[in-house]
Amino acid sequence: MTDSALALTRPSAAQPDAAIHADLARRVAWLKQYGSHPMSFSTMQPDMAYFELPGVGYIAYAHYWGMQFALADPVCAPQQRALMLDRFLERYPRAVFVQVSKATVDHLHGRHGYYGTQFGSESKIELAEWSLRGARKQIIRTAVNGARAQGIEIREGGFDHDVKRISEAWIRTRRCKNNEIRFLIRPMLIDYREGTRYFYAMLDGEAVGFIFFDPIYRDGHLAGYVPNISRSSANFRQGLWYALMAHALAVFKEEGVPCVDLGLVPLQVDRQIEPQESRLLRATMSVIRERMDFLYNFKGLEFAKSRFQGRIAKTYCCHRNAMPALAMTAMFRLTRII
Structure with a gap:
């Protein structure tokens, strides 16, 4: 029309x-x-x-x-x-x-x-100031060390359609078990993916967790990233998300990316x-x-993102x-x- x-x-x-x-x-x-x-x-x-x-x-x-x-x-x-x-x-x-x-x-x-x-x-991390120091970040450091001790390697790669298997198993462990949340969180599988970044936690050559980052733009230039999709195998504790995030933040900081916005913490x-x-x-x-809280893990998400001490x-x-x-x-x- x-x-x-x-x-x-x-x-x-x-x-x-x-x-x-x-x-x-x-x-x-x-x-x-x-x-x-x-x-x-x-x-x-x-x-x-x-x-x-x-x-x-x-x-x-x-x-x-x-x-x-x-x-x-x-x-x-x-x-x-x-x-x-x-x-x-x-x-x-x-x-x-x-x-x-x-x-x-x-x-x-x-x-x-x-x-x-x-x-x-929303919580925004200025990467020029980011580090793993500080008492409130102890849980992140523990997760990084724990992943390393388990033999998990975190690396960036291209989009892998096999992640659907991890995603479906992960969704079955969530409060919203029937469907992937949409609208407020974009679907994992989308047609337009330009500028997105993919970080995987690998164990014995197999992905056991991942985070997908979407770009944020300003005035025609990359201004940062937001982690929009994250999943992990039900066999690993939530700490795998901290380890993945810490690795990605270090990569982005090295590249000179200005910030990472951790996205919405509902309510x-x-x-x-x-x-x-x-x-x-x-x-x-x-x-x-x-x-x-049976609808959605509001408090758990708030706690996890608060460990990164971003600007609210x-x-x-x-x-x-x-x-x-x-x-x-x-x-x-x-x-x-x-």
């Missing part, structure tokens, strides 16, 4: 290959120029729809239960963010925005009356409630975090109603958490 001001694009079987490739090339160009949000690369995952302004950028979103869920900040120049949001809301006036920055919150709240409620936190929020937040939704999310940044969801119960239920269904 296209008019003189905007284009809505969604891959379909009816689209000619040339059109699909053109759409992808256009979005990739925007991604490499403006993809500074840690979830920007995940906007390229399958089954997303795209709202585009020609020559400006795009907003990636998913349709579910008759609602639209926009993922992350608009992929565009910062000075065009307000325009992108305004035009998107002209078409989808009740859309929900998930895992967005405070800049997006401020515009949606000030211009459109949205609530902007903390959804979780890890600051205790102080900001003026634009919904107290009702904050209270509900607090109950989910404290009493519904808030991330938000933006919504029209003070208590968007249906939208939140739909989002948990969309992500396959429930």
